[in-house]
Each structure stands twice: as C-alpha cells, then as structure tokens.
Amino acid sequence: MAAIDLNADLGESFGRWKLGDDREVMRSVTSVNIACGFHAGDPGTMRESLLLAAEAGVAAGAHPGLPDLLGFGRRRMEVAPRDVADYVIYQVGALLATAATLGVTVTHVKPHGALYTMLPEHPEAAEAVARALIALDPALPLVLLDGPAADAAEAVGAVVAREAFVDADYSPDGRLLLHTIATPHPPEEVAARAVSITRGRLITQDGELPVRAHTICLHGDAPGAPEIGRAVRAALEAAGVAVLPLPATLAACAAAGTD
Numbered sequence: 001m002a003a004i005d006l007n008a009d010l011g012e013s014f015g016r017w018k019l020g021d022d023r024e025v026m027r028s029v030t031s032v033n034i035a036c037g038f039h040a041g042d043p044g045t046m047r048e049s050l051l052l053a054a055e056a057g058v059a060a061g062a063h064p065g066l067p068d069l070l071g072f073g074r075r076r077m078e079v080a081p082r083d084v085a086d087y088v089i090y091q092v093g094a095l096l097a098t099a100a101t102l103g104v105t106v107t108h109v110k111p112h113g114a115l116y117t118m119l120p121e122h123p124e125a126a127e128a129v130a131r132a133l134i135a136l137d138p139a140l141p142l143v144l145l146d147g148p149a150a151d152a153a154e155a156v157g158a159v160v161a162r163e164a165f166v167d168a169d170y171s172p173d174g175r176l177l178l179h180t181i182a183t184p185h186p187p188e189e190v191a192a193r194a195v196s197i198t199r200g201r202l203i204t205q206d207g208e209l210p211v212r213a214h215t216i217c218l219h220g221d222a223p224g225a226p227e228i229g230r231a232v233r234a235a236l237e238a239a240g241v242a243v244l245p246l247p248a249t250l251a252a253c254a255a256a257g258t259d
Contacts, residue, residue, distance in 0.1 A: 003252040004167050004198050004243040005161070005215035006233060007031040007143070008225070009063055009112065011049030012040035012072075013220045021226055022052060028229030028247040029218060031059040033110045033143075036091030039065030039073025046095055050104045059245040060104060061143070064091035065112035073113035081128035084115065089132050108161060109133060110143035117176055120145055123152035130158035141250060145176055146212050161246055164213040166193040167228060170204040188217075188227045189236035214249050214259070 010022045011034035019040070026032060034049045035041030041049075041063075065073030066086060069205040074161040079087075092109055099106050111119060111129070126144065128155035133140055139159060144150040146162040154160045167190050169177045192204050194216050202211035218229050236243050242253060253259040 002240075002256060002258070003244050003249045004194075004213065005059075005216060005246040005249040006229070006235060006236075006243055007033060007061075007110070007163075007215050007246065008034070008218045008229070009033045009101050009110075011045050011063070013033045013045050014042050014069070022049065023056075024226040025218070025229055026056040026058055028226070028233045029058060030243055031061060031107070031215065033061045033063035033108075033112070034095060035063050035065070035112070036095050038067045038091055039069065039071075039112055043094075043098065046098050047102065050095075050099050050102055054102070054104050059107040059247060060099070061108035061110055062092040062095040062106055063110055063112050064088045064115070066115045068257065073115065075116050076118065079118075079125075081125040083120075083201070084125045085128040085132040086181070088129050089136060092133070092136065106140070108141040108143055110163070116145065119149035119152075120147050120175075122168065123148050123170075126152040127148075127156050129153070130156050130160075134158055136258070141246065143215060143246075147174065159250075161214040161250060162212050163215050163217055164197045164202055164211050165217045166190045166197065166232065167217075167219050170202060170209075171221065172204050172206050174202070174204065174209050175201050185228070187224065187231035190228050191231040194232045195235050195239045195241075198239065214253055215246055220235070 006029040008029045010032045126149040141159040143161045202209045
C-alpha cells in the first residue's frame with residue numbers, strides 16, 4: 001500500500017474514570033474510533049471526543065461494543081446476529097446524533113473488542129451488521145479485520161476498510177489475540193510491524209502471513225500509546241508511505257487499484 005490510515009480507539013473514559021491520553025495519541029493517528037457507551041464512553045465523553053477529533057483534524061468513527069462495561073467489552077458473549085446488528089445500530093445512532101449537533105461528520109464504524117473478534121468466526125453476524133449499516137448509510141465504511149468478516153460484509157455490498165493490528169498479537173493461523181488488559185510492546189517492534197503490513201506481510205507469533213490493510217490500529221489504552229504512535233508514524237513516513245485519514249486512504253487505494 002502506498003497509503004495507509006492509522007487509527008486508535010479513544011473516548012473510552014467513563015464518568016470520573018479516565019483512560020488514556022487521547023489528545024496526545026491524536027497527534028500521531030489520522031482516524032479515531034469513539035466508544036459509544038456499551039463497553040466504555042458516555043454521552044459527555046462522546047461529545048468531547050468528537051470535538052477533540054475535529055480540533056485535531058482526524059477522521060472520527062463510531063466504536064460500538066458488547067454491553068459489558070465491567071469487562072471493557074473484551075469478554076465473549078453468546079449473541080444472535082440480529083442482536084449484534086441491533087447493538088451496533090443503537091450505538092452508531094447515538095454517535096451520529098451527537099455529531100450532528102456539533103457539525104462533525106462520522107466517517108466510519110469499527111466494532112470493538114470481543115464483538116470485533118467474534119465476527120470472523122461468525123460471518124453471518126458480520127453480514128447482519130453490514131446489512132444494518134447499509135440500511136442506515138450505504139456509504140459508511142465498516143472497519144473489519146482482514147479475512148472472513150471483511151469478505152462477508154463485502155459480499156452483501158458494504159464498503160469495507162480492512163484492518164491489521166501492530167500492538168496486539170496474532171496466532172499462527174491469523175487469529176487476533178486480544179486481552180482484557182492491553183499488553184505492552186516495544187515501540188520499535190510495533191513500528192517494524194506497521195511497515196511490514198504496508199508491504200503485505202503480517203507478523204504472527206511464529207512467522208508471517210499475507211495481509212491486505214487500509215488501516216492499522218493502535219490501542220489508545222496500551223502502555224506507552226503516545227510513544228508507540230510517534231514511532232509508527234515516523235517509520236511509515238520514512239518508508240515512503242502516505243499516512244492519510246481513512247476516507248482519503250480508501251480513495252487513494254481505489255484510484256491506485258489496490259483496494
């Protein structure tokens with residue numbers, strides 16, 4: 001990829017509980033995913049996060065999760081595809097309404113945590129989410145892990161942005177391994193993973209796999225997130241990769257025939 005988006009999951013504070021340094025992380029990324037209340041976030045935090053994104057000039061997306069505040073949305077739940085779609089629409093609708101009052105555009109939707117990782121294992125749920133979002137706004141991109149979930153969503157006509165992770169581990173068969181508490185990784189290791197992804201190679205626990213990615217995720221709650229963000233951004237730019245917000249990256253990839 002000659003262009004890539006860097007995204008981070010932010011707006012994950014709740015009430016008096018604060019998580020991460022959102023303002024500092026936004027200095028390195030080009031898109032952010034804002035929690036919508038089910039796994040983290042609240043109405044005031046959503047509003048503040050949208051304003052912060054607009055001030056920083058980064059694209060702002062919705063980050064819907066499972067209804068699991070205590071487990072930060074990273075615990076598995078048995079949920080029917082119809083319920084998954086309802087959860088996503090409910091949360092996306094809340095962010096869209098808040099954004100409309102501020103004159104901010106919501107540019108994408110990215111599921112969070114256990115909801116995100118269950119979709120590759122249950123393509124019918126990914127399809128249900130995709131159909132629901134198409135009914136809401138057919139031009140709204142859905143960010144999904146490269147693989148079965150992205151394939152299923154594209155098959156029903158959704159605009160899909162394929163994603164890869166650099167500060168989380170992958171199993172040898174390409175499954176994303178997320179933990180309840182984000183695990184630390186050295187900035188230089190994360191930066192090397194990012195450059196590898198733009199060259200079509202995903203580093204796993206014991207080797208490499210081919211990958212397609214329009215966007216790379218950095219966890220805003222990870223230890224040292226601002227330092228990691230700066231290292232990744234610098235490495236990508238040094239490698240000659242244009243780091244652009246998600247809408248611009250999708251347009252660039254389409255124009256280059258690499259989508």
